[in-house]
Amino acid sequence: MLLSDKYPFLTNYFESVIKSNPDRLAHSILFYGNDIESQYKMALEIARLLNCTGDKTDECQCLNCKWIREGKHPAVLTISRVDNKPDDDSSKTVISVRQSELIRNSLITSSDFHRVFIFCDRDDDGNIRGLNQFNFQEATANSLLKSIEEPSERVTFIFLTRDKDDLISTIISRSQCFFMPTRKRADFSYDKVLPVIENYWDINRAEAFNFSEKLETLTKEEDAVIVLEQLQNYMLAVLKTNPKQRFLIDDIKSVELSKQEINIGMKSDTVFDELCLKLIR
Numbered sequence: 001m002l003l004s005d006k007y008p009f010l011t012n013y014f015e016s017v018i019k020s021n022p023d024r025l026a027h028s029i030l031f032y033g034n035d036i037e038s039q040y041k042m043a044l045e046i047a048r049l050l051n052c053t054g055d056k057t058d059e060c061q062c063l064n065c066k067w068i069r070e071g072k073h074p075a076v077l078t079i080s081r082v083d084n085k086p087d088d089d090s091s092k093t094v095i096s097v098r099q100s101e102l103i104r105n106s107l108i109t110s111s112d113f114h115r116v117f118i119f120c121d122r123d124d125d126g127n128i129r130g131l132n133q134f135n136f137q138e139a140t141a142n143s144l145l146k147s148i149e150e151p152s153e154r155v156t157f158i159f160l161t162r163d164k165d166d167l168i169s170t171i172i173s174r175s176q177c178f179f180m181p182t183r184k185r186a187d188f189s190y191d192k193v194l195p196v197i198e199n200y201w202d203i204n205r206a207e208a209f210n211f212s213e214k215l216e217t218l219t220k221e222e223d224a225v226i227v228l229e230q231l232q233n234y235m236l237a238v239l240k241t242n243p244k245q246r247f248l249i250d251d252i253k254s255v256e257l258s259k260q261e262i263n264i265g266m267k268s269d270t271v272f273d274e275l276c277l278k279l280i281r
């Protein structure tokens with residue numbers, strides 16, 4: 001499912017502002033709500049629209065759009081306790097004051113790009129998580145305030161959190177805040193993927209890409225992450241009745257990695273191809 005189907009109001013809003021007059025976009029944006037992964041996707045989509053040199057569509061193949069989808073755009077940076085730290089920064093649990101200073105200093109020079117800094121947390125498995133007062137402390141937030149208040153041209157700060165009360169008020173008061181409702185379904189069903197995944201361990205290795213294509217087809221109706229979650233649900237259900245099938249545990253982990261790849265914006269067909277080569281032995 002496309003972000004624009006999931007959050008039509010928000011995507012329309014950002015699209016129209018950026019297309020008509022990007023200067024009207026707030027320099028500091030805060031998303032809050034339980035679905036941090038969708039917040040992160042929305043942040044990347046804003047960064048893409050701001051930097052796209054093509055037609056701004058979901059399929060645009062301009063270099064900026066490609067870089068952002070691949071997570072390697074030089075001016076679109078995720079800032080977390082593990083991402084984009086100075087080499088000799090030994091802080092492990094927080095976004096450090098030094099990270100904030102690094103950003104401040106980088107803004108002194110001009111850039112060809114619209115720079116976007118996405119502030120969030122990341123857990124030990126690499127999943128995007130929200131900011132709170134432990135991982136994003138007052139000293140770090142305060143050292144950013146000046147950059148947010150008197151922003152350089154073409155710079156946008158985006159903050160992701162579950163609950164606005166988890167962030168210090170000085171950031172909230174300087175940001176345009178958007179609530180993102182949860183659309184995630186927490187269930188254990190696998191009805192959508194069953195026709196494709198049933199007894200997948202019997203599928204011949206030569207059929208791996210065919211299998212991948214079938215999974216890709218499912219994403220026309222469902223979000224790729226939901227397809228992957230249903231794969232995991234199926235594997236878990238089989239594992240419960242065949243606890244000795246240890247390979248299922250490896251497969252569940254492989255699918256977890258694929259979910260993370262989707263969440264950082266990799267294209268689903270590439271992710272499914274790689275996954276199927278692992279699942280179809």
Ligand SMILES: [Zn+2]
Pocket residue numbers: 051052053054055056060061062063064065066
């Ligand atoms: Zn583009």
